[in-house]
Amino acid sequence: GESVGLHLPTLSVQEGDNSIINCAYSNSASDYFIWYKQESGKGPQFIIDIRSNMDKRQGQRVTVLLNKTVKHLSLQIAATQPGDSAVYFCAEIDTGGFKTIFGAGTRLFVKA
Amino acid sequence: EAQVTQNPRYLITVTGKKLTVTCSQNMNHEYMSWYRQDPGLGLRQIYYSMNVEVTDKGDVPEGYKVSRKEKRNFPLILESPSPNQTSLYFCASSLSGTGVGEQYFGPGTRLTVT
Numbered sequence: 001g002e003s004v005g006l007h008l009p010t011l012s013v014q015e016g017d018n019s020i021i022n023c024a025y026s027n028s029a030s031d032y033f034i035w036y037k038q039e040s041g042k043g044p045q046f047i048i049d050i051r052s053n054m055d056k057r058q059g060q061r062v063t064v065l066l067n068k069t070v071k072h073l074s075l076q077i078a079a080t081q082p083g084d085s086a087v088y089f090c091a092e093i094d095t096g097g098f099k100t101i102f103g104a105g106t107r108l109f110v111k112a
Numbered sequence: 113e114a115q116v117t118q119n120p121r122y123l124i125t126v127t128g129k130k131l132t133v134t135c136s137q138n139m140n141h142e143y144m145s146w147y148r149q150d151p152g153l154g155l156r157q158i159y160y161s162m163n164v165e166v167t168d169k170g171d172v173p174e175g176y177k178v179s180r181k182e183k184r185n186f187p188l189i190l191e192s193p194s195p196n197q198t199s200l201y202f203c204a205s206s207l208s209g210t211g212v213g214e215q216y217f218g219p220g221t222r223l224t225v226t
Contacts, residue, residue, distance in 0.1 A: 008152065032212050034214070042220075043202050043204070043218055044155070044202070044204075044215075044217050045217070046214040046215065046216075049213070089154060089155065093212055098143075098162055098210050098211050099157060099160070099171070100157055100170075100215070101157070101171070102157075104152065104154040105154050
C-alpha cells in the first residue's frame with residue numbers, strides 16, 4: 001500500500017477500548033465538517049458528518065463532537081476493532097467558497 | 113457499481129512531458145475535485161468543479177489545469193510536470209454541487225516526476 005503519513009500523530013488503543021481522535025480546524029466560517037478514514041492503499045472513506053448548527057452527532061459506533069468556540073472537532077469510536085486501524089482525517093467545508101480543507105490526519109493503531 | 117475511477121494508477125514521467133490523469137464517476141454527481149496527498153501534509157485541494165463548465169482553484173492549483181466538459185469526467189492536466197509534483201493524487205465526487213455531503217474518492221494515482 002501507499003505510505004501517506006510518515007509523520008502523523010499516532011493513537012494506539014487496545015481492542016475493545018474507546019478511541020478519541022481530535023482535530024482543530026482553521027476557518028471559523030466553515031459550517032460543515034466530515035470525518036474520513038483512509039486505509040493503506042485506498043482513498044479516504046466517509047465516516048460521519050456534522051453541520052455547524054449541531055454539537056453532537058452519532059452514527060454506528062462513532063460519535064462526532066463539535067466545539068465551535070474553540071474550533072475543535074473530535075471523533076469517538078466505541079469498542080475499537082482491529083479493522084478500525086487506519087489514518088483518520090477531519091475535513092472542513094466553507095459552503096460559501098465550496099473549498100474542502102483537510103487536517104493532517106491521525107494514525108490509529110488497534111492492538112489485539 | 114457506484115464508483116470513481118482514475119487512470120493511470122501509477123505513472124513515472126520526466127520533467128516537462130505533458131500528462132493527463134483521467135477521472136470518471138458514474139453517480140451523476142455535480143461536484144468533482146482533485147487532491148494531492150503528501151506525507152505529513154494531509155490532502156490538499158488542487159481544483160474543484162461545481163458543475164459542467166464551472167471550475168475553481170483550490171489551495172494548490174499552480175502547475176495544474178482541469179476541465180469539466182462532461183458531468184462524469186474531470187481530467188487533471190499537468191502541462192509541464194516538475195519533480196515537486198511527485199505525489200499521490202485523488203479524485204473525488206459529491207452529489208451536491210457545493211461539495212457538502214459525502215465525497216467519494218477514487219483509488220489514487222501515484223505520480224513520480226524525475
